[in-house]
Amino acid sequence: MNNSPVDRALFDQVMVPCFAPLDVIPVRGEGSRLWDQSGREYIDLAGGIAVNALGHRHPALLRALQDQADQVWHLSNLYTNEPALRLAQRLTELTFAEQVFFCSSGAEANEAALKLARKYAYDHAGSDAGKHEIISFTGSFHGRTLFTVSVGGQLKYRQGFEPVPAGITHLPYNDVQALKDTVSERTCAVIVEPIIGEGGVVPAHAEFLKAARELCDQHGALLIFDEVQSGAGRTGSLYAYMETGVTPDILTSAKGLGGGFPIGAMLTTRQIATSFSVGTHGTTYGGNPLGCAVALALLDTLDNPELMAGVKRKSQLFIDELRALNGEHGLFSDIRGQGLLLGAELAEPYKGRARELLALALEQGVMVLMAGPDVIRLAPSLIIPDNDIQESMTRFDRAIVRFLGNG
Numbered sequence: 001m002n003n004s005p006v007d008r009a010l011f012d013q014v015m016v017p018c019f020a021p022l023d024v025i026p027v028r029g030e031g032s033r034l035w036d037q038s039g040r041e042y043i044d045l046a047g048g049i050a051v052n053a054l055g056h057r058h059p060a061l062l063r064a065l066q067d068q069a070d071q072v073w074h075l076s077n078l079y080t081n082e083p084a085l086r087l088a089q090r091l092t093e094l095t096f097a098e099q100v101f102f103c104s105s106g107a108e109a110n111e112a113a114l115k116l117a118r119k120y121a122y123d124h125a126g127s128d129a130g131k132h133e134i135i136s137f138t139g140s141f142h143g144r145t146l147f148t149v150s151v152g153g154q155l156k157y158r159q160g161f162e163p164v165p166a167g168i169t170h171l172p173y174n175d176v177q178a179l180k181d182t183v184s185e186r187t188c189a190v191i192v193e194p195i196i197g198e199g200g201v202v203p204a205h206a207e208f209l210k211a212a213r214e215l216c217d218q219h220g221a222l223l224i225f226d227e228v229q230s231g232a233g234r235t236g237s238l239y240a241y242m243e244t245g246v247t248p249d250i251l252t253s254a255k256g257l258g259g260g261f262p263i264g265a266m267l268t269t270r271q272i273a274t275s276f277s278v279g280t281h282g283t284t285y286g287g288n289p290l291g292c293a294v295a296l297a298l299l300d301t302l303d304n305p306e307l308m309a310g311v312k313r314k315s316q317l318f319i320d321e322l323r324a325l326n327g328e329h330g331l332f333s334d335i336r337g338q339g340l341l342l343g344a345e346l347a348e349p350y351k352g353r354a355r356e357l358l359a360l361a362l363e364q365g366v367m368v369l370m371a372g373p374d375v376i377r378l379a380p381s382l383i384i385p386d387n388d389i390q391e392s393m394t395r396f397d398r399a400i401v402r403f404l405g406n407g
């Protein structure tokens with residue numbers, strides 16, 4: 001055993017450099033707080049990027065994981081298992097969906113959704129119809145597999161990986177006319193984030209989602225909602241679609257669904273699911289009992305109107321605090337979002353400096369996220385105590401003062 005220090009410098013030595021992590025290494029968490037190697041404490045408003053929906057060490061999730069770890073860890077898809085069956089049943093009870101496909105990440109859930117849409121069009125329109133066009137939107141993010149970076153609306157993520165899959169069209173987000181001009185009989189799917197997450201925390205307009213639904217129905221295309229970030233209670237509803245008046249044909253979920261344990265899911269109707277017959281798609285870890293047991297405990301915890309109302313109340317608390325800070329400092333041009341997925345966009349003179357503000361916030365003991373170079377993003381625990389919200393904003397205020405002092 002090598003006993004040299006495990007520190008940030010070791011990362012650059014032994015890890016593939018596709019990330020540039022901050023200097024602190026958190027070693028322990030509890031609720032909305034984290035502690036680093038030297039015992040320094042932080043308030044966590046990053047939530048592992050909208051993953052730790054119930055914070056750290058939530059007793060219900062901890063118990064579910066420990067109990068399942070004591071039973072059986074993995075079986076493969078040669079056998080089904082009780083946690084997977086229970087979780088799928090629960091998801092179908094709580095959403096529009098009738099059938100569920102499990103996997104381990106958001107990209108994998110979207111990969112399944114996109115492949116299913118292509119296969120569905122192939123099965124129903126025939127292989128000669130050319131019904132394979134996928135419509136997606138500028139600024140959207142759908143994952144890092146080759147198919148999902150190609151569908152995602154950020155060029156930088158697919159540049160250098162060409163040739164990429166064909167038959168994908170990108171339109172401006174929230175542009176109803178562009179949708180009307182583009183959806184056709186050749187379209188097999190429209191994929192949309194009800195709130196763009198990574199791309200800047202931008203909610204979809206209700207009429208945009210409604211138009212997407214109508215156009216998909218007119219042209220026999222499937223509407224896919226990527227709720228990998230907006231789902232699992234993030235907006236104050238179990239899934240964001242529930243507040244839009246629009247029901248998708250396929251919904252993808254991951255991130256918060258496992259509360260920190262890797263799991264993804266693709267939800268759809270029985271009629272559409274039929275296009276994935278035995279052998280057409282699969283994954284080794286899909287429906288892994290550990291992940292499913294944790295996700296089931298998470299859903300049981302979220303299935304609570306008081307908790308969901310709390311998300312909306314805490315959202316308002318953050319917005320009020322951020323507006324008050326902004327009244328003082330005038331740093332942000334916009335404060336927006338839904339539930340506990342919030343974005344504060346840097347005003348013109350400060351554009352491009354979100355990472356600098358994020359690092360200063362960390363110094364002051366509060367962890368925040370960015371969503372592109374201009375937007376500070378918050379995605380804290382859905383049950384973050386009000387006290388932690390207030391204390392985090394006091395610390396953030398200090399970071400802003402330092403930031404403005406840096407000129």
Ligand SMILES: *Cc1c(COP(=O)(O)O)cnc(C)c1O
Pocket residue numbers: 104105106107108110141142143144193197198226227228229230254255
């Ligand atoms: C994070 C994210 C993904 C990708 O999820 P991974 O688990 O990183 O593969 C896909 N879509 C959206 C909207 C996301 O926020």
